[in-house]
Every structure is written in structure tokens, then in C-alpha cells.
Amino acid sequence: MTAARYWPLGAGRIVTSSFGNRAGEFHYGLDFGRPGGSAGMAVNAVQGGWIDRVGPATGFGRWVCIDHSEADGSGYSVYGHIVPEVDLHQRVEAGQRIGHIDPDPWTNGNVAPHLHLEIHRALWAPADSGDRLDPLPWLAGAREPDQEGGAPMGWTGDPIWLADVLRDEGLNVIEHDGWKDRGHGDFRDIRGVLCHHTAGGGSNDWRIVQNGRPGLEGPLAQLVLERDGTFRVIAVGVCWHAGRGSWPGWPTDNANYHVIGIEAVSRGDGSDWTPVQLDAYKRGAAAIMRKLGRRAA
Incomplete structure (x- = not known):
């Protein structure tokens, strides 16, 4: 063949x-x-x-x-x-x-x-x-790279490149002490990004993401996106952010080992997003998807 x-x-x-x-x-x-x-x-x-x-x-x-x-x-x-x-x-x-x-x-x-x-x-x-x-x-008979049948897997293992990829996109990044050693074990193949909001909106939301909350041990996501567009890199290992749910190609109720989580600081009611935060959210997620070898659209 x-x-x-x-x-x-x-x-x-x-x-x-x-x-x-x-x-x-x-x-x-x-x-x-x-x-x-x-x-x-x-x-x-x-x-x-x-x-x-x-x-x-x-x-x-x-x-x-x-x-x-x-x-x-x-x-x-x-x-x-x-x-x-x-x-x-x-x-x-x-x-x-x-x-x-x-x-x-x-x-x-x-x-x-x-x-x-x-x-x-x-x-x-x-x-x-x-x-x-x-x-x-x-190249005679070569396929188009944007048609179905391309690579399903762009990265296996922990995304040690997170801070660099975001900076290369021109985004502000804060690296938390110990982020390269923080997480609940190692990733398998990474298939995408899962976007969340913190449901809080305060200046200390990142502490909950890093340290956890009653009944759920931190870290709860790899990244926190502040209202001023700054990304905080919290962890490089698996985080408990992807709970119950399903999506084609992802394990049902257990996507934590396959997706990078971003927690954006927001109440989640649509009233407190800032333009710079929304811009950083789109650009940051797209940069990560490109790094994974997937379409960023």
C-alpha cells in the first residue's frame, strides 16, 4: 500500500x-x-x-x-x-x-x-x-492538506511549549512557579482546546484554578486568561477541567487527558468580557491549535 x-x-x-x-x-x-x-x-x-x-x-x-x-x-x-x-x-x-x-x-x-x-x-x-x-x-496524485484524512494527532505528551507558543503569538504571559511540574499525571495525545469561564470574575480566580476547591483538587486548567488579556500558565500536566460530556473523537466523560483547558476570568453571564480578553482568547486558542497541527478556524 x-x-x-x-x-x-x-x-x-x-x-x-x-x-x-x-x-x-x-x-x-x-x-x-x-x-x-x-x-x-x-x-x-x-x-x-x-x-x-x-x-x-x-x-x-x-x-x-x-x-x-x-x-x-x-x-x-x-x-x-x-x-x-x-x-x-x-x-x-x-x-x-x-x-x-x-x-x-x-x-x-x-x-x-x-x-x-x-x-x-x-x-x-x-x-x-x-x-x-x-x-x-x-507529488503526482498528492492529496489536499485541508481535506478529510489528514493527521488526527499533532502532539503526544505534556505541552511544555505552552508559554512559548502564546508569546510567539504576541500575547502577555505569566509563568507560575512550578508550572512545569504541576498536574495530575501526563497527557496522552492532545486533540484540542476546551474553553471555560471561571464563573467568578475576580482578581483571585486563578488561585482556585491552581489550588482547587472543596471536592476537586487543583490544578483545574492549564491556563487562566485574565480580563486584561494576560495568560497565566498554571500547569503542564493533566488538569481536572473536562467533566461530563462527549464530542466525536474524544473519550466520553474523560477528555482531561486529551485537551488543554483555558479558564477565562468572567462571571459567565456575558456582561463583563473585555475586548482585549476576547481577542486574546481567540488568538491564544488558535495558536495552540496550530501547534497541535490542527486547523485553527
Whole structure:
């Protein structure tokens, strides 16, 4: 059975530079963009695999490299000129979001933002080795990354990246002492975000979330969102926030091991939300969903 392959960009993509000779040099990859500009466009894994390189890279600004096992279809893929949203040695699935196109043109010689994709035959291959393949025929028959059948799992284990992801979104963050050691055990696969309000609205609501209340031991959520838009990072382990209920793909009455909880400081009657709090709620939840490799809409 052939392993699934996905286009690295979604609908609207175009090839802006082909594999082969270009301006007297050989271009060992394929560049993608879209009409009107591609800055910030989501970048997706073309096959499943393990993150082998991530971060700053000469000539690329930043990149992500994925090593694909034989079960995933084999080979090695390189994604240049992007802002990574994954971590070194993380497992990703075919079609999963791994970053977005860097909006800063100076990261690639002041060329308009775009994705540079390389496909290497097996492992990482030098430019003149003959083992870098033309990605376009390699992608023949690839699926769209935003259609059903993409990766159902974006992260397994505790979300140690919570504070960094929120800060990278431009949000204010307070890290509570001991948050990296606080929780009721370890996460399994994380499937989403569950949004709550504290039903209080006071300046000390976070204390209840962190320490618990009679009959329910804290922590009660990983994050508290204050009325001024500041996120408090309370815990990284499992929290008792997802009580009774069900949702497709989540365990009935026990989603605590699969969702990150946000408790927003509010009475919950719709009268005391602030514009900055609502904006931070949407942006923070979307940033976490992107980190999980899921759609943030």
C-alpha cells in the first residue's frame, strides 16, 4: 500500500520556481507561493515522519526537515523560508501543519515570501549528489492538506511549549512557579482546546484554578486568561477541567487527558468580557491549535 502524500500548501498555491536550471545555477527544489502573496500561509508535511532539523538555517532563514521512514513512504523533505511550529524529534503525520511561510523577505535575500521544498531520495543528500528529486512529479496524485484524512494527532505528551507558543503569538504571559511540574499525571495525545469561564470574575480566580476547591483538587486548567488579556500558565500536566460530556473523537466523560483547558476570568453571564480578553482568547486558542497541527478556524 502506497503511503499518503500531501501538497505542502493548500488551495490557491502556484509553483513560482521550478526544479532545474535557473539564472545560470541549478535550483535543487521547488518554490511555491500564491497569487497576491503567500506570507503566513500554512505549510504542511508532505509525508509522515520525524522532525530531523528545525530552526535557523543558512540561506533559508529558518527551516524544517523531516526524515520519512519506509512505512511513511521513505525519503527526506526540506521546507525552507518558513516559521516552524514543530519541535526537534517530534512525530508528524502526512498533511499535518508544521509551520507557516515567513513574512519577512529578508530571510531569503529579499525575495517575496514563499516556500522552498526539497525532496531527497533517502537521507539528507548534498546538492551535487544526484539524490535530490524534482518534487513536482514526486507529488503526482498528492492529496489536499485541508481535506478529510489528514493527521488526527499533532502532539503526544505534556505541552511544555505552552508559554512559548502564546508569546510567539504576541500575547502577555505569566509563568507560575512550578508550572512545569504541576498536574495530575501526563497527557496522552492532545486533540484540542476546551474553553471555560471561571464563573467568578475576580482578581483571585486563578488561585482556585491552581489550588482547587472543596471536592476537586487543583490544578483545574492549564491556563487562566485574565480580563486584561494576560495568560497565566498554571500547569503542564493533566488538569481536572473536562467533566461530563462527549464530542466525536474524544473519550466520553474523560477528555482531561486529551485537551488543554483555558479558564477565562468572567462571571459567565456575558456582561463583563473585555475586548482585549476576547481577542486574546481567540488568538491564544488558535495558536495552540496550530501547534497541535490542527486547523485553527
